Amino acid sequence: MTKPESAGDDYDVVIGGAGLAGSAAAVLLARRGARVALLERRSDPEAYKVLCTHSISANAYPVLEEIGLVPALEKAGALHNDARWYTRWGWIEPRPAPGGPELPYAYNIRRSVLDPLIRSQAAQTPGVDLLLGHRVAGLVTEAGRTVGVRASTPQGEREIRARLVVGADGKDSAVAKYAGVATRQYENARFAYLAHYRDLPLRDGIGHVWFLEPDMAYAFPNDDGITVLAVVPDKKRLPAFREDLEGSFNAMIRGLPEAPPIDSAERVSKIIGLVDYPLHSRKPTAPGLALIGDAALTGDPLWGVGCAWALETAQWLTEAVGPALAGQGDLDKSLALYARKHRRTLSPHQNLAVDFARSRPFNPVERLMFSAAARDASMARHMHRFASRLIGPLRFLNPVAVAKASAVNYRHRRATT
Structure with a gap:
């Protein structure tokens, strides 16, 4: 629900950012009895993230189920994200074992559909106040502990206090900046451009990923007949690539093994890109504060894991702090449990991604x-x-x-x- 400005400003949790991570955390925490203020700097409830692989990997399916979003995703036309991967040795084509269960999956769905869906789910959850047009402009601290935020709103600045402040505001997190959380940054030696196509047939109707060593490319079919097509080349190619962006993009696609037939499809978006997108990691907790999603860790976008990790970290945080917020444990110890889970699960993946982001061939x-x-x-x-x-x-x-x-x-x- 949207909270009136005249209501009280004390909550159990304040979340900065109503994207995937923030909205998921709001739903899960509120269902455990917490009163949640969900702040979103944009005023449009239909706002969404544009630069994305638009894919949720299978590790996040349990979170989607817990939130109750699976039926809405299916109804919206989300596709199972089955895929095949090209290598110099041929195609890797995962299939179920004979007589065995289907392979785990989640969904490919455009963020223009996904983000409003999950934000609406949060807004309709009892205990969640969705505060649109609210930008975190600072933190409220007492004795070295974060106890709330200062929010810039269309009506002026307001102070919102809470037992826990959560930064779910992306890789350039204002919450992390105001908290003074250090960022470890790693160079990404590739750049990326992507575009959306309508009626672009792919073999078996599933996603394709090309490991070209060191270049990469992928095609992910999405809802409403739209396919996201991306190229991820070595940065050494960037100057020549940008001289004729459309020509370079099309030429790279046409040169792929079993190339998608872009000349017979309709491109329905501009070619947009990420010229410089370093990987970064931050410590996910501080006294009275937690970071989730890209605010805590931003991986290499070519792996398409950001959406799933946004959802998973929201779930991990909820599982860790939910009892403490309900008066059944110590919040600081609960935050330490979340930090340990985050580090042990994601650091090994991130270490590999950092190494591969050097734009090297396979080791x-x-x-x-x-x-x-x-x-x-x-x-x-x-x-x-x-x-x-x-x-x-x-x-x-x-x-x-x-x-x-x-x-x-x-x-x-x-x-x-």
């Missing part, structure tokens, strides 16, 4: 695993679980999987010599 271990996945169905399923962030790097590279990949490649060499 020997990656060559082993990707080549085996292109040649063996069970290895392809193993790769799918990792790409969906259902398992971490340690499980992906466990001794049994590495031994199996080695055996697959050995048999392949024997068969081709």
Whole structure:
């Protein structure tokens, strides 16, 4: 609901940012009894993030279920995000095991549809006050602890106090800045451009990802017959690429193996891009404060995990602090639990992403695993679980999987010599 300006300004939680992470956290915390102020700097409830892969990986499906958003996504035409991946050894095409369950999935859906859906869900949740046109302009602190925010609104500045302040305001988080949370930044040696096409057929109607070493590209079919098509080249190509943006974009797409037929499809958006998009990490907690989504960690957009991690971190925070906000635990200890979960789960993925963002070819271990996945169905399923962030790097590279990949490649060499 939208809160009237005359109402009281004390809450259990104040969340800065009503995108995926903030709206999800608002819903989940309010359902556990917290009174939540959800601040959104934009006044339009239909506002959405433009630059995005528009894909939610399978690790976030349980969060969508808990929020209750799955039926609305299905009704809105969201597509299961099945995909195949091109490598120099051929296509990796994950398929269910014979007689086994379907592969885990989540959804491809445009943010122009997704963001208003989840924001509306938050606004309709009892205990949530959606405050549109409210920008975090500072923090209220007492004895070194964050106890609220100062918000700039169309009616002037107001102070909103809470037991917990949550920054869900993206990679350039104002909450993190005002809290003095340090940022570790890592160079991304690739750039990206994307565009939306209507009626662009893809084999099997599923997503395609091209590992071109070091360049990348992907095509993700979305709702309403729209496909998001992106190229992610090495920055060494940037000056020549920008001289003729449309020509360079089209030429790279046309040169892909099993290239999407863009000449017979309708481009329905501008070609938009990310010329400089470093990866960054921040400590996700401070006294009285937590960061979720891109405010805590921004990965490499080529992996398409940002939406899912926004949802997952909202769930992790709720699970950690929910009891304390209900009077059944210590909030600082609960925040420490969230920080530990965040670090242990996401740091290994981020470390790999930082290394790959140097725009390098596959290393020997990656060559082993990707080549085996292109040649063996069970290895392809193993790769799918990792790409969906259902398992971490340690499980992906466990001794049994590495031994199996080695055996697959050995048999392949024997068969081709």
